[in-house]
Amino acid sequence: MMGISWQAIYVLWLREMKGMWRAKSRVIGSLGMPMFFLAFLGLGFGGASIPGMPEGLQYIEYLTPGIIGMSMLFSSVFAGISVLWDKEFGFLKEVMVAPVSRLSIVLGRTAGGSTVALMQGIMVLFLSTLLGFKIAGVIPVILSLFFMCLISVTFVGLGLVFASVMRDMHGFPLIMNFVVFPTFLLSGALFPIGALPSWLIPVCYLDPLTYGVDGLRGVLLGAGASDFSVLLNFMVISAISIGMVSVGSYLFERTEVER
Amino acid sequence: MDAIEVKDLTKRFNSKGSVAAVDHLSFRVAESEIFGLLGPNGAGKTTLIKILTTLLKPTSGMATVAGYDVHTEKNRVRESIGIVFQEPALDWRLTGRENLDFHARMYEIRRGEREKRIEEALKLVELEDKADIMTDKYSSGMKRRLEIARGFIHNPKVLFMDEPTLGLDTQTRRRIWDYIKEVNARERITVVLTTHQMEEADYLCDRVGIMDHGKIIALDTPRNLKDLISSDLVSLELNMEGSSNDVEVFKSLDFVTEFREHNGFVTLKMERADLRIPAIMEVAKRAGIEIISVNLRKPSLEDVFLHFTGRRIRE
Known part of the structure; x- marks a missing residue:
């Protein structure tokens, strides 16, 4: 196993950026x-009383x-899975025969996919x-960027895991x-997970997005909100x-372009 | 050192292993030659190329490319080769130039060198004025040319091409052949290509391995392969009004292995007829036979394939 090639990570990231820039309308449409x-x-739900919601917060x-x-x-899961598009269009072969480690390829793709997802997160914010x-200030925004990065890396990694085990x-x-919808719905994104039946709550705690969303609330709305x-x-x-990225690279390492 | 050495290489796709796609192959490819693998679809050519380019693991046996083992020194091999895949492998969201730039960066070519090489490569395949167009607007011939450019931009020792002209029209095919010859000559790159077109193997390759059912059944220069079946045919059209019609004299020539006469035409079968025609003319002249026309038919690689397999190559 070779080390990490920064040049390869950079060029894979750059490719993703160019792709995003050329599909501006789609990024905005999403x-x-x-x-x-x-x-x-x-x-x-603005006027509704939602069980378990912290005191003094608007629903928005x-x-x-x-x-x-x-x-x-x-967008992160999709970015990870889109390795399969490269496979379909043949471009994956060009990447796989290059003299760079599989880890560099995974990191490059993760960097690219995460950046795209991060942009979307910032735009939504x-x-x-x-x-x-209401945005409380610059520091909450900067702290939220950390959480956004971690959320996107996690789910690009998950997408890569799927891409490695799927054929097309x-x-x-x-x-x-x-996978994606349950992850979303059980993360407490729409309503406090405390409102769910108690047998379902452990499942929510296994959901990575739970911690991402709760962390974002903590930094954007103050400690009382998380x-x-x-x-x-x-x-x-x-x-x-x-x-997630480690599992993704491990599985990606083992895939042959064709069996 | 040989550019490629293959020893007893075998690839079976299912573990029970009834059919071997590549079956105990052994051969060598010398440096800076153009080596062709000729055979029908399903002969195992693409599988062999995939093993040599590290995309597939061999079941048994060994192979080296540029001196490196394709199984244990994958990254060394990857640094030493360029590949033109059978199906296009371009990023359609990038322009032609960007595709080359992506490739050059993946192979860690430094900036100054990178730009120079990209320009040279674009020039060689005559895509300079289309370089900044997205590749999804390219025709299939242009895509193939761009891929050839990409294949040698990082100075590989061996360039693999899997069916480089498949699906292209005759005119484009000719041009691709010329590019391949030029890359081989100018960059001194060993070229290994697969094809099922006799004409392509004949025109391009220094040596040709004829593959069938995972085995190489004959390997030599196209010329020698054709000589192997040694059955040039020479047809002579005679002037029956001439001074002599004593066609029997041709039988006396010791190199003629078969003789036929029909309606003023004489057909002779022999080896290397290109060297014998002067002697035939000489004999005819001495016997007073007047020859109107001479037709020499060389065997084609198609005949060679037929000779070795008893079948014709079909698309």
Whole structure:
């Protein structure tokens, strides 16, 4: 196993950036769903009393970190799985025969996919202010970027895991329905997980996004808004993101381009 | 040192292993030659290329490329080779130049050198004026040319090409052949290509291995392979009004292995007819036979394949 090639990581990242820039309209279009969620859920439940929600918070405030997490979850998993598109279009072979370690390839892709997801997270954050979300200052935003990075790395890693075990894109809807949506819904993005039946709560605690969203709430809304401390959230999601990328690289290492 | 050495190489796809895609192959490729693997689809050519380019693990046996073992020294091999895949392997979201730049960076070519090499490569395949167009707008011929450029941009020792002209029209095919020859000559790169077109193997390759059912059944220069089946045919059209019609004299030539006469045409079968025609003319002249036309038919590689396998190559 060779070491890490920074040049390869950089060029894989650069490729992702160029791809994103050329698909600007699609990147912006993908903000549609999170914005609709924010607008309509925020409006619809704005006046409702939601069990378990911290005192003194507007629902839009509670919801925004959750929707940031959601949009990053979707775009990160998709970025990871899109290795399968490269496989389909043949470009993966060009990458696989290059004299760089598989780890560098995984890191390059993760960097690229995470950057795209991060941009979307930031855009959702700023757009949410139009719907009444108040940003408390520069430091909360900077701290939230750390959480956004960790969320995106985690789920790009998860996407790479799927890409390594799947043959082609046909399984993607299944992954969306049975992995991505439950991850979103059980993360406490829309409502406090304390409101769920007690047997379901441990499942929520296994969900990496729970810690991401809770961490975002902690840094953006103040310590009173999160279930766990910011530090605990940070440590848990950091550990998960490292684990996820490691599993992703391990599985990716073992895939042959063709069997 | 040989550019490629293959010893007893075998690849079976299912573990029970009834059919071997590559079956106990052994051969060598010398430095800076153009080596062709000729055979029908399913002969095992692509599998062999995938093993040599580290994309597949061999089941048994060994192979080295540029002196490095394809199984235990994968990264050394990867540094030493360029590949043009059978199916296009370009990023359609990038321009032609960006695709080359991506490649050059992956192979850690320094900036100044990188730009120089990219320009040279674009020039060689005549894509300079299309370099800044997205590759999804390229025709299949342009894509193939760009991939050839990409294949040698990082100064590989061996360039592999899997069916480099598959699906291209005749005119484009000719041009691709010329690029391949030029890359080989100018960059002194060993070229290994697979093909199922006789014409391509004949025109391009210094040596050709004929592959069938995972084995190389004959390996030599195209010329020697054709000589191997040694059955040039010479047809002579005679002037029946001439002074003599004593065609029997041709039988006396010791190199003629078969003789036929029909309606003023004489057909002679022999080896290396290109060297014999002067002697035939000489004999005819001495016997007073007037020859109107001479037709020499060389055996093609198609005949060679037929000779070794009893079958024709089909697309």
